[in-house]
Amino acid sequence: MVTVADLVAMPGLGLRPAEGAPALDGSVLRWVATSELADPTPYLEGGELLLTTGLGTRGWSQEWTAYVDRLATAGAAALGLGTGLTHDRLPPALVAACRERGLVLLEVPRATPFVAVSRAAAELLQDQEAATTRLALDLQRRLTRAALGLDLRPLVERLAQLLDATVALVHRDGEPAEGPIGAHPETLDLDLVRTEVAGIKGQGLGAVSTTTRDGDTTVVRPIGLAGRPELYLAVSVPGTLGDPQRSAVSTAAVLLSLAVERRAERRAAERRLRGRALELLCAGDLRSAEVLLAAAEGGRAVPERLRVIRMSGPQEALDDVLGLLEDAADGVLAGTVDGELVAVAPPARVVGVLAALADVLASAGVRAGVGRAVAAPDARRGAETAGHALERTTATSPVRRWEEVADAGPLALVPEALGREYAASLLAPLDAEQRSTLAAFLRHHGSRGAVADDLGVHRNTVRNRLAEIERLTGLDLDDPAARVGAWLALEIAAEG
Template sequence: MVTVADLVAMPGLGLRPAPGAPPLDGPVLRWVATSELADPTPYLEGGELLLTTGLGTRGWSQEWTAYVDRLADAGAAALGLGTGLTHDRLPPALVAACAARGLVLLEVPRATPFVAVSRAAAELLQDQEATTTRLALDLQRRLTRAALGLDLRPLVERLAQLLDASVALVQRDGEPAEGPLGAHPETLDLDLVRAEVAGIKGQGLGAVSTTTRDRDTTVVRPIGLAGRPELYLAVSLPGGLDEPQRSAVSTAAVLLSLAVERRAERRAADRRLRGRALELLCAGDLRSAEVLLDAAEGGRSVPERLRVVRMTGAEEALGDVLERLEDDLADDGVLAGLVDGELVAVAVPSRVAAVLALAAGLRAGVGRAVPAQEARRGAETAGHALDRTTAASPYRRWEEVADAGPLALVPEALGQEYAATFLAPLDAEHRTTLAAFLRHHGSRGAVADDLGVHRNTVRNRLAEIERLTGLDLDDPAARVGAWLALELAADQA
């Protein structure tokens, strides 16, 4: 559910709850409406944040009570009054009426357009709807995975049932990944399991630990077919293990290893599919990208509105961040994959901060928010932002680059080379004259006054500049190039 608290927390809106307002996380927000009517309730369905500047309420005092009663009876989620027009501040009578009826009252600063509030609420509602859909798909995916034998838990549960034992899958640090499961899960001594895992994890896949303590037997053995084991099967049961039980544990370990290998192969294949899908998406081929994503496990979809995040760094660091993105954000509006040596993530705008929080050690450029059909533009602007990252500022958003002006769009090395080449034929006097000419929009008289020289001197200098550079300074394109070179040279200085 989206609440009024979620909207108030949106950055940049500056919405302020009135004194004595009820808890903001109570009212469920379904839409934003704007009305200056004294009785807007015929146009409300319930759950709206009603925005008004109070144009028809100047001089109101006792009238506020009836107004608030009507809104509360209509099921409005909150009332937002824009201050700075009809009312310089929230009227005390309105504050008291809202407090009495338990209606949330918000002050909307004059600098905040009502359309910005409506847009923010719409984005929240869209994200909430997408989250609900993702949760439904997640449940379906888990059921499908279990049916295909890729989920390890059913096998762990079955082993615990057959042996009347406590069974768990634990990670390399001994912490449970699945379980403990069984009729008496508390009988599995996790401290003992951690110690046994620590003792055998350096011995590879062939190591097995069997420990008897207080008449209980605990077996720990690695899971996997190749490489370093990441999971260990831990089984605890009363007494010792007879041969059938020992065989059951061995068989379960083999089956689990096959399942882990199948999952790894499937995950690698899905990664390749997602990487190719993201490559096509960033190239502007949305339809092909959706086909590939549908073929991958879970049938992921491209967000309707998205930001592209492009990340670079060491190969190992890219792999680690991709793992974190897949584990923590795969079901939360984020697609990630490796594309041409970069880690690319496509996320709903509200999840970009979560992506960057997991990107430690990488440089990241965040593109502008665009519809899915314009993902190519998002990828291009993300690339420009990535080009402007530094060791001191490893994350840059496109908006930061755009706000810095056109010079920020020129890569540093390219800008230095351009300025050096353009200005190479010109001495300091030529450059000073050219800068004054551009500053005064081509007025030779103004240049002469600025430099304290005769107009003929200015004319001769400009002619010499045109001869040396081969440019026509009356051409707007030539002036732009000259201005860019002078500005880049000034930045280098």
């Protein structure tokens, strides 16, 4: 930016600051205006050096105070009085009024035409505009070079370096995702950032917040190209941001948005690839699964021994779980297969994986079935047992292991609703006496004599009852499979 000090330093003008004038470099110069009016402020926009010969001010004394006050209120950068015409020197009352009001006062020698001052100021402003443009372009080029990869941190670091600022990327809750980065990271007021994010996150991707507090300026902008922004760029600089710096922040926001979008596309592609690999693995095609995983980013391999974890629940919650699993250490594979979230991990890692997911599983309605430990070529069997375990989960027991299901006996393998339907349809034709006879028959392993003794009836009665049971149910009670089915039906009915 151009200051009054820059203009005073121009050779050949001979501009002289009045005694006791405020710091010249603190007065930003935006233009030069000339007026002989007693009140020129209606024609000022602020930031002007007002030049006057003082025509009509001869004999002024107390009037200077009101005149200077009007100029200062209008935001004038400085007042330049041409001497040698109306006034031979700067009037003491004017000097005192400018000193009291903090307005820069310059003496313009008679030999210096006002037009020369205007031309010199215009040259400075043109040079400053050109320099601003060059700086903005240079900042854009440097930021663009830093954004060549998918990693966001190099771009954040570069922005902090170029602006001598403190920069951070924060989540929607205001918690840092990257940073704060800069020479003085403690200067970024994260409480302020959280407040500003909360204030603009409902306004979409075009929102921006600029706050000045304790001499620092903090800018917060959303990051993203479409949809709901998940990240926000926070930049804090001492003082104010000039146009090149604001342009650099805007450029960084766009480049970060592109990087986030590219990273999201890459992540979606990698998720599809891993999902397909896990689908092949769980179908028993280990070789094809390994080929796909080798092509994926990071090249994760299938563990030699593994457990399959199958999870179901609300899609948003499953996406959160998938994100957690993707950030896990090497050895854990996760992806979506037929609407389920499938994870594969070495047996020793399963406890840690489930512990990391405990909060989500408890609060988000996600259920998980853990299959038996198998060698990689037997992953299909591991997936099947994980599915059986998943079927046996409940709201109070959202995680079940295959071992728990297997130890509970055959009944644990039958889905509850299907089991009740099967028992009801098989046993419906039988009365209480027939059901008691069938249970005794199964309990005594088909010995009709033992059944007769148990029930206190004749053997022929037992034989007739069993024949009627076979007729009503269609079972062949000499067939072991039929006996198993009848036993399951009686046990399920007893539990109900």
